[in-house]
Amino acid sequence: MTALRAWLQASRLPSQSYIALPLLLGQFVASRLMGRPLDLGTLLCVQLFGLLDQLFIVYANDWADQETDRRNQTATLFSGGSRVLVEGRLSPRAIGTAALVCAGGLLAVSTGLAVTRGVPLLVPLAMGALALLWAYSYPPLRLSYRGGGEFLQMVGVSGILPLYGYLAQGGDLGRFPWWLIACLLPTHLACAIATALPDEPSDRESRKLTLPARVGGERAAWCIVALNALTLAMAPLGLEAVGLRVDPWLLLPALAALGVVLTRPAPPGSRRMVVRVAAAITATVAMVSLPLVGLAFR
Secondary structure, eight states, rough: OHHHHHHHHHTTTGHHHHHHHHHHHHHHHHHHHTTTTHHHHHHHHHHHHHHHHHHHHHHHHHHHTTHHHHSSSSSSSBBBBOOOOTTTTHHHHHHHHHHHHHHHHHHHHHHHHHHHHTTTTHHHHHHHHHHHHHHHHHHTOOHHHSSSSHHHHHHHHIIIIHHHHHHHHTOGGGGGGHHHHHHHHHHHHHHHHHTGGHHHHHHTTTTOHHHHHHHHHHHHHHHHHHHHHHHHHHHHHHHHHTOOOGGGGGHHHHHHHHHHHHOOOOOTHHHHHHHHHHHHHHHHHHHHHHHHHHHTTT
């Protein structure tokens, strides 16, 4: 049981929402635009891909960020790694092996889908997802330490994942609703910045150039609000691209984003910081969920 609890802690399953929702959104968009029902078997395989991708990300990041995580005294549920290596609950070798197994698994699932669904592009998309994590955490690029890591997260979650789900369900690449993706890019960038807020002290000490480490937490919080405001401004175009209209539910992500700057002061390690990050995540998750729910129930 102790080992099982350690692996559950390492897996950080609450972060699955960042992966699962964009994949689901892409699949429901394909169903709506192509005028046919979702293929259940494909849906399950796509979400399995997402689970393996999420596990690969958290395991591989834990392995890559061991030293920085040891310096981190302000970790939260949303940031600072799973802590299993810092606490000695699992070995680096075990975590590294698990990451490689998940990488192989998601490539196998993608290959199977590519063959059975006749969509060869799924394999390079899966390889792109792996490459983004490598560029984020590992040499020679290691962009999370050089600046730009948040942009890699944005591209992966807002771009690769919805497109993967869309193509797997038989979507026509020529009809892909790029305006919806453009609408969601800013809020996903905001979310990536937000999850780095609690780690600002250890990131600065480790010379990890996240936006909060470069400009400070309060300035980063205003950037998060501005990015969410940009998403809301683009929402009419994004929703129209999939046959939806703006409705009052857009107040939910707007109010959540506003909560990021209303929760102040929010120094790393404080309860206010947890609330601030949760508000930013809520804004992004709500913004992805609204078109997903609209497509699912129409």
